[in-house]
Amino acid sequence: MPRQVDHDERRRLLTEALLRIAGTRGLRAVSMREIAAEAGVSLRVVQYYFANKQALLESGLTELGARMDRRVKQRAAAAAGELTPRGVLAAVLGAIVPFDEQSRLDSMAWTAYYSAALTDPALAAAGLTLPNALENFLTLRLTAAQQAGDIAPDRDPRTEVAGLLALANGLTSSVLSGQRSHEAATEIIDYYLDRLFGRDHRGFDPHPP
């Protein structure tokens, strides 16, 4: 039984067990022994593949970031039929707000990590790269959309993107706490996108006759 084990595979297994616990019972409930039990292995195995708990936690955060990134790209590609800037924006924002059980669990874990990072500098750095990258990416797209005439010239792309991302984060909070359904959150996002892209009754017409 020894020898011939895929270390990366083992680490992936343990990281997934960690995220399952963090998503259902919070980071407080994450201990080396709990991870071992969740993964169906002994405590020694967890210790064998991760030098210490800190490394395990960082691995969890990295995996969580990768999942978010994958989800965003997946939804953006699914909406590729309509390559409109609005479609991209809607896909990305829709991928942030949890829409199924798995993304709900991941958002829970993400929230737990976020609040831990506020008082743990080791996690803070790793947790900020993804949001910043998203913000820059969307700002580029929206600026291009503005130059193409898809949104009004007096809109500020940077502010709009910052606002929309903050909106999506805030809505995620309310969805996680059961205050609002996923559908209600999506409606609010659409409401704002409608106004940004000029589908309100007195707004900017992207393609005047």
Next chain:
Amino acid sequence: MPRQVDHDERRRLLTEALLRIAGTRGLRAVSMREIAAEAGVSLRVVQYYFANKQALLESGLTELGARMDRRVKQRAAAAAGELTPRGVLAAVLGAIVPFDEQSRLDSMAWTAYYSAALTDPALAAAGLTLPNALENFLTLRLTAAQQAGDIAPDRDPRTEVAGLLALANGLTSSVLSGQRSHEAATEIIDYYLDRLFGRDHRGFDPHPP
């Protein structure tokens, strides 16, 4: 030294010590012994005035809610010179995003409580009353503003308020993580309020000539 102690005062002291720890080092760092040390008393005193840790945590959440409420009312009253609906909205939203050291610490503690509440039903109920009350209050005000002609008739007050509160929460997250300054967050809020109240160049004029 015994006798003649104000129990409420003692509990307030301990609760403040708890919130100081939660705001600076997170809820994870909150233990009975740490609270005792922070408050400058012995462990026994903490046990004497709170039956268990759970009661202490709930007291912290209650106090945090009271502080938020106080801040909102204070800022709303300070902006009472201009009784405009926009002034009220700006004051409330501005009170949510941390604007000084104390409100930053409280927001930190609030975030810690929020994420703990996601996996601890005992805290969940108490944590939701304040946001819901705020949302209802603001929706009433905005509906009245709409009937008075201060915002366009095609706006949906419920959606607008839900969006603005989610926006303020999301901005709070980014301010706490150092991603954005308080001023930058305020500008984004103002940007959205400008559009809602018709100060954009092609928008609704609240008082046409």
Next chain:
DNA sequence: CCCGAATGGATACAGTCGTATCCTAACGCT
């Protein structure tokens, strides 16, 4: 005056935590 309640110091207890150590079993390689 003094007795009983209020207040809090000191210490103990049973768990759980992250981490370290000891030891055995199984495989690849020469």
Next chain:
DNA sequence: AGCGTTAGGATACGACTGTATCCATTCGGG
């Protein structure tokens, strides 16, 4: 075939947790 490395089971250690208990003060009211 046997040797050394790899993989993991079992267990221990010291620190820390919430909670409980024992005991000494000190005061108000009879």
